[in-house]
Each structure stands twice: as C-alpha cells, then as structure tokens.
Amino acid sequence: AQTVTQSQPEMSVQEAETVTLSCTYDTSESNYYLFWYKQPPSRQMILVIRQEAYKQQNATENRFSVNFQKAAKSFSLKISDSQLGDTAMYFCAFRFFGNEKLTFGTGTRLTIIP
Amino acid sequence: NAGVTQTPKFQVLKTGQSMTLQCAQDMNHEYMSWYRQDPGMGLRLIHYSVGAGITDQGEVPNGYNVSRSTTEDFPLRLLSAAPSQTSVYFCASSSPGTANYEQYFGPGTRLTVT
Numbered sequence: 001a002q003t004v005t006q007s008q009p010e011m012s013v014q015e016a017e018t019v020t021l022s023c024t025y026d027t028s029e030s031n032y033y034l035f036w037y038k039q040p041p042s043r044q045m046i047l048v049i050r051q052e053a054y055k056q057q058n059a060t061e062n063r064f065s066v067n068f069q070k071a072a073k074s075f076s077l078k079i080s081d082s083q084l085g086d087t088a089m090y091f092c093a094f095r096f097f098g099n100e101k102l103t104f105g106t107g108t109r110l111t112i113i114p
Numbered sequence: 115n116a117g118v119t120q121t122p123k124f125q126v127l128k129t130g131q132s133m134t135l136q137c138a139q140d141m142n143h144e145y146m147s148w149y150r151q152d153p154g155m156g157l158r159l160i161h162y163s164v165g166a167g168i169t170d171q172g173e174v175p176n177g178y179n180v181s182r183s184t185t186e187d188f189p190l191r192l193l194s195a196a197p198s199q200t201s202v203y204f205c206a207s208s209s210p211g212t213a214n215y216e217q218y219f220g221p222g223t224r225l226t227v228t
Binding site: 043052 | 145147149154155156157158159162164172202204206208210215216217219221222224
C-alpha cells in the first residue's frame, strides 16, 4: 500500500517570506496524482495544487508551486510571499491513476506571523 | 449549486447510541466517500461508493455502515457509538474520468462520543 509522509508537524514563517513544506511518498506504481490540500480553521478542505506524475513540469498556481522529484518520490510545496490567510493545516495526498481513493499525509500546521 | 453538504455540523453521542451522518451532493458525481480526521493522523478513508448501489470498505471501516440508494446521497451510519469514533468526519465526491481530478469535500461533522 502507498504511504505519504509529512515530516514537519509544525512550521512558522514571517509574513511575505517564502516557506517550503515537505512531502515524500512510497509507491511502486508509475501513474498517479499528487495533491496539496489546505485546511484553514474553518475546517474546509481546499485543493491548493495538483501534479500528474507523467508530467515533468512542476505545477504552479499563483504563489503556490511544487517541486516534484519522481525518482526521489518527493513532492514539496513552496509558498511565496506568504500571507496571513495562508495560516492553515496543509495535507499532502496521493492517488493512483484510475482510482479515486486518496491517501493523506499527517499534515503540517503552518502559521504565518505578522 | 450547493456542492457537498453534510449534516449535522456538530453532534454529541453517548456510548452505544446510533446515528446517521448525512451527505449529499448536487454535482451528479458518481464517486462518493467518507473520511475521518484525527489529530496527528491525517484523513483516513472509511467507506466509498463508485455509484448508486455499489459500496466498498476503505482503510478504517469497522463500526460504520453505508448505503448508496441514489447518486446524490451517501449516509454514514454509526451502529453503536464508541469513544474511539470521536473524530471529524468528511464526505467527498468526484467524477472519475474527468480532467478535473478534484475531489470536493463537505464542511465536516465534528462528532464527540462520551
């Protein structure tokens, strides 16, 4: 079974700085998707960014970008120009191609300091 | 378009009581699922359904029952609540085979079993 590991339970960074959240995963498959979800204090799960494993180009969504290293099975999230609204739990998630089941990491609690 | 709705938002049960957590979606999604979120453990899959009349177990199914009589609804039943079922429960839905890949989450139900 696949596993997803987030080794940073908590992080904090000053507003406007850049922060990188780490995620590693373990699978023997080659076709899969990776996701970063944000969970603010409201508890709502919000999709931040996704990456298809067959794409070599790293995904980018405005201030959010990923560093996808397929061989190393690493999928880190970089948040540039961090804002107070970025304060949240961030979950890395994995699913196989053709299968909707998501496997989540344990999360990183990110605090943006004014 | 309400997306994924869950009721109730909060619930307190006594050990041994039964209850049903409701989940509905108005996006005509074939796939629906239930996750539980516990501190330090991320989200774990309880049960899922790939269409009306079809359900299957996820990672942590014990103590829970599901059925899917319509495309829109996917209720989760706790047959005899236990303190170990104290958690936040999320329902999610998606449409497999689309280019979107996104799963849409409901707002969650916080359940406390005393």
